[in-house]
Amino acid sequence: MQTSFSPVQLADPAVAESERILRKCVHCGFCTATCPTYLELGNELDSPRGRIYLIKDMLENDRPANEEVARHIDRCLSCLSCMTTCPSGVDYMHLVDHARVHIEKTYRRPLADRLLRALLARILPYPTRFRAALHAARLARPFVSVFEAFGGPFTRLAAMLRLSGTPGPKPAAALYAVPSAPKARVAILKGCAQSVLDPGINRAAENLLARFGIEIVHPEGEVCCGALSHHMGREEDARAFVRRNVDVWTREIEKGLDAVLITTSGCGTVVKDYGHILAEDRHYAEKAAEIALRTFDISEYLARLDLPSAGPRETAVAYHSACSLQHGQRVTLQPRMLLERAGFTVKEIGEGHICCGSAGTYNILQPAIARRLRDRKLRHIAETQADMIVAGNIGCITQLRSGTRTPVLHLVELLDWAYGGPVPPALGASVPNTEVSK
Ligand code: SF4
Ligand code: SF4
16 A cells, blocks of 8 residues: 655654555455454444554544444454454454554543543553442442333443343352462463453462372462553553553563463553563663563463363353454464363354454444454354353453353363363353263
């Protein structure tokens, strides 16, 4: 794609990077075939190629974002399916990140939108506030249908209440003993939303790792990974979170930390991008790049541990590959391999490359599209006739749970159980027969 940025514009590193990205696009449109919003809405401006044109026009002409640009960029899930499809290697992720920052800086959203976004940015990344908000949401939940009937901005409020759930129970005390001669020392990102909604996920990961000789450290001072602010274009908020975590983990690296593990793949994609996020910060660029290199999704790390093979079980698992994991991090084989090694039958989900509609705060900010995508995903899952659904991202887990009675659980909860841990709470009394066949 030809571009015509001026030298003055290109002096800005963010613009220079976007220009390099734009030049790689050859307009072929292959990406449209795998873009969830294009498939659902059928509008070229809701496809990757259409959005690329909108972004190019806005940046090249140094224009503030307008309502049309904001609408079509807001509808993008940042699922990155288009990046997996693109034969030219267009780095859509960093292009749309830049566009979101530009929109945030130059476009004045309608009041209700501004208020909702400010609320999400001030609550979700902070576990104490988020927990309090969930308790408050319980009181408002009986009025969901009233909010839905009002329509307009109230639809988003209704979506938020429907998805809010309740804080997860405190996980049982750690079952693991610290290995006397650990094979490695790792930290697991505590996370913000997940640590409130389902703290048992990290506990399952800790149990599992410790059982296979890995020492877990809990560094003081860790905060939200920054993903929530980052995806809303709140660049400075996101960088503040990132710097804080870089400081915390760098101190641990100096004491001998081998890896930072992530159990929420949406966060993992951003932590693996820390080097890029702070590339222009001379005090942090190197340290942030080092953290990114040592960051792994939990499934990547477990796959390296060579867990023992179990015989086949009579349990079929539909594995939902979160977009952030399959498209953002290109981690596709490891979760399936781990499930099969633990004896489960893995059922592939039709249209597995298409987003479930969760996408961070997307299911709150774009509830109608998110719901269509959720239902589309659940229809494909139902076709597998699996006993349970497994994913590696709390956002997807919450989204899918809101539309199905089939148990939805995190990969590590199922693996922990398979290797001797407790029954995952999501299975409740409906524990299917997971006995290993003789
Ligand atoms: S990130 Fe996803 S929703 Fe956005 S343009 Fe790409 S494929 Fe479409
Ligand atoms: S597939 Fe890649 S090169 Fe083709 S239009 Fe989409 S982004 Fe551009």
